[in-house]
Every structure is written in structure tokens, then in C-alpha cells.
Amino acid sequence: MIETGIVLRHEGGVVIVDLGGDEVRAVVRKALKRAAGRRKAVVVGDRVDVERGGEAEGAVVVGVHARRTELSRPDPGNPRKEHILVANVDEVLVVAAARRPEFSAGIVDRFLAAAQLRGMDAALVINKIDLDPTGAYRTAAQRYRELGYTVLEVSAQTGDGIEDVRALLKDHVTTLLGHSGVGKSSIANRLDPALSLRTGEVHESSGQGMHTTTTIALLRLPWGGYLVDTPGIRAFGLWDVGERDLGSGFREIAARANDCRFNDCLHEKEPSCAVKAAVESGAIDPVRYESYLRILQTLREDAVGY
Ligand SMILES: Nc1nc2c(ncn2[C@@H]2O[C@H](COP(=O)(O)OP(=O)(O)OP(=O)(O)O)[C@@H](O)[C@H]2O)c(=O)[nH]1
Ligand SMILES: [Mg+2]
Numbered sequence: 001m002i003e004t005g006i007v008l009r010h011e012g013g014v015v016i017v018d019l020g021g022d023e024v025r026a027v028v029r030k031a032l033k034r035a036a037g038r039r040k041a042v043v044v045g046d047r048v049d050v051e052r053g054g055e056a057e058g059a060v061v062v063g064v065h066a067r068r069t070e071l072s073r074p075d076p077g078n079p080r081k082e083h084i085l086v087a088n089v090d091e092v093l094v095v096a097a098a099r100r101p102e103f104s105a106g107i108v109d110r111f112l113a114a115a116q117l118r119g120m121d122a123a124l125v126i127n128k129i130d131l132d133p134t135g136a137y138r139t140a141a142q143r144y145r146e147l148g149y150t151v152l153e154v155s156a157q158t159g160d161g162i163e164d165v166r167a168l169l170k171d172h173v174t175t176l177l178g179h180s181g182v183g184k185s186s187i188a189n190r191l192d193p194a195l196s197l198r199t200g201e202v203h204e205s206s207g208q209g210m211h212t213t214t215t216i217a218l219l220r221l222p223w224g225g226y227l228v229d230t231p232g233i234r235a236f237g238l239w240d241v242g243e244r245d246l247g248s249g250f251r252e253i254a255a256r257a258n259d260c261r262f263n264d265c266l267h268e269k270e271p272s273c274a275v276k277a278a279v280e281s282g283a284i285d286p287v288r289y290e291s292y293l294r295i296l297q298t299l300r301e302d303a304v305g306y
């Protein structure tokens with residue numbers, strides 16, 4: 001009998017598949033591995049067909065469904081090779097901290113652009129609001145709301161705002177993206193303490209996280225939906241984007257690019273650029289434009305930034 005399920009994680013050569021609520025260990029059929037060549041045949045989030053008990057090994061993955069979305073990074077051993085980390089994510093929650101580590105617009109904008117370019121919905125979660133009683137993070141929150149993003153202000157420590165996160169996750173496949181130490185795993189634990197994910201300290205002096213989460217797994221939420229906790233990796237999703245495509249990842253730039261004189265305008269030094277005009281008039285936030293220019297530069301330098 002063949003059943004369809006979703007891959008939760010890899011575990012020493014086999015995959016753990018959620019088959020209607022049962023966690024089943026399954027091997028991947030050799031023909032699938034051969035057909036995938038140097039790419040991984042099955043990744044976390046894949047919808048797969050599993051034959052239970054048909055062969056001596058027990059359950060076997062016999063087919064992989066076409067992916068709706070893919071989130072990838074360059075392969076650490078070979079930066080030209082794509083390493084797909086998770087498939088079929090439909091929503092990205094970009095997590096930033098109000099403090100510790102300091103709020104970084106540059107990193108938030110990278111992840112928002114990556115989500116947009118990969119066809120995933122995105123929202124912003126500002127965590128650790130308990131550390132910022134003056135509410136300085138609200139300026140940033142306002143910037144992203146004006147762009148049309150949902151922005152949640154939360155504290156994994158006090159539980160503030162966590163119910164709003166829960167509502168957003170329901171019945172979606174959502175991935176958390178954000179810098180190390182911003183509290184991605186802590187938010188997941190607050191949502192469902194049974195997850196018991198490992199969390200790490202933030203360096204007292206540098207304000208940097210410790211890269212505590214190292215593997216990717218799909219976590220089943222008891223109230224419906226799946227959540228993917230990820231390591232804090234900057235290179236997610238943007239490393240293979242072409243210079244000319246980057247503007248499509250910024251909503252306010254994409255909305256004006258048609259009004260530039262040149263249709264291949266990079267909105268940098270070109271004359272009659274509608275985007276630069278909007279920055280000068282105040283219609284585009286200069287912080288966002290800065291992020292755009294900075295990312296453009298990293299795409300040129302091929303600086304993938306692990
Ligand atoms: N004060 C405060 N501390 C928090 C909050 N959320 C998380 N922390 C702390 O921040 C530190 C880092 O949290 P993690 O959940 O490990 O961060 P992460 O984003 O998963 O980090 P990586 O796995 O390294 O990418 C831990 O010491 C948490 O206790 C919060 O809302 N308020
Ligand atoms: Mg973590």
C-alpha cells in the first residue's frame with residue numbers, strides 16, 4: 001500500500017516521514033537517489049509516497065512530489081553547488097531581536113527579499129521586546145508595516161504576543177529565518193514546550209549568538225501546521241539571485257521599476273531612475289534603499305556570508 005506523507009527530518013541515512021500523524025522511518029529507494037544525481041533526492045518538507053512493509057527494509061520512499069518552493073544555501077564544500085534545505089515552505093517568519101543582538105535592518109531585508117523572490121509569504125517578528133522598555137524598535141516596526149508586512153512584537157521570555165504568532169502559523173508550513181541568537185528556537189519552545197529545542201546564550205560583549213541550532217527539521221504543531229526552526233544563516237535564499245532580479249525582492253522598488261528610463265535599471269547611478277527619485281522625495285525609506293545597495297554589492301562580490 002502506498003501512502004503520501006511529509007518528510008520531517010533526516011536521521012542517519014533514513015528519513016522520518018509524517019504519515020497521517022505516525023512518524024515512520026523510511027529508506028529512500030536507490031533509483032530515486034540515482035535519478036537525483038549529485039542533488040539530494042529527498043529534503044525536509046518534501047511530500048513523498050511511501051510503501052509500508054513492502055520490502056525487507058520496512059518502509060520505502062518510492063516517489064517525491066514536485067516542490068512548490070525550495071529554500072537553499074550554497075553547499076559549504078562547494079559554493080557553486082546548491083544545497084536545498086527545505087521544500088514546500090509557504091510562509092517565512094523573519095525573526096529579529098529588539099536588542100541583544102541589536103536590530104539589523106540589513107539582515108531583515110535580506111530575508112524578506114529572499115522570501116519574496118522564492119514566492120513565499122513573509123511576516124516580521126520582533127522578539128525580546130522585554131529588553132527594550134523604551135520601545136525604540138517601534139520605528140522599525142512601523143517601517144515594515146508601511147510596506148504592507150505583518151509585524152508582530154513579541155517576547156519569548158514573557159509570552160507577550162505569542163498568541164499572534166500561533167494564529168499566523170495555523171495550517172501553514174512556516175519557516176523561521178533570522179540571525180543567530182534572536183530567539184527563533186525560544187519562540188518555538190514558547191509556542192509548544194513539548195518541542196524542547198536547544199537554545200543558546202548570546203555573548204555578553206559581542207551580542208552575537210552561538211549558532212545553537214545546527215540542523216533543520218519540520219516540527220508538527222499540535223493545533224495544525226508545521227514549523228521549521230533553522231540555524232541563523234545569512235546565505236539563505238539570496239546567494240544565487242542575479243543582480244537584475246534583486247529589485248523584485250523589494251516591494252517598493254518593484255512597484256516603481258517600470259518608471260525608470262532604462263528597463264534594466266539597477267537603481268544605482270543610472271539617469272532618470274524612478275527609484276532614486278522616490279528615495280530623494282522620501283517615498284522610499286533610505287534604510288531600505290541602503291539595504292538594497294548593500295545586497296547588490298554582496299551579489300557582485302559573490303560573498304555568500306555563512
Ligand atoms: N530577554 C529575552 N531573551 C530571550 C528572548 N527570546 C530568547 N531569548 C534568549 O536569547 C538567547 C538565544 O535564543 P535562541 O532561541 O537560542 O536563539 P536562536 O535564534 O534559535 O539562535 P540560533 O539557533 O543560534 O540561530 C537565549 O539565551 C534565550 O534565552 C526574549 O524574548 N527575551
Ligand atoms: Mg536556534
Ligand SMILES: [Zn+2]
Pocket residue numbers: 257260261265266267268270272273274275276
Ligand atoms: Zn531605476
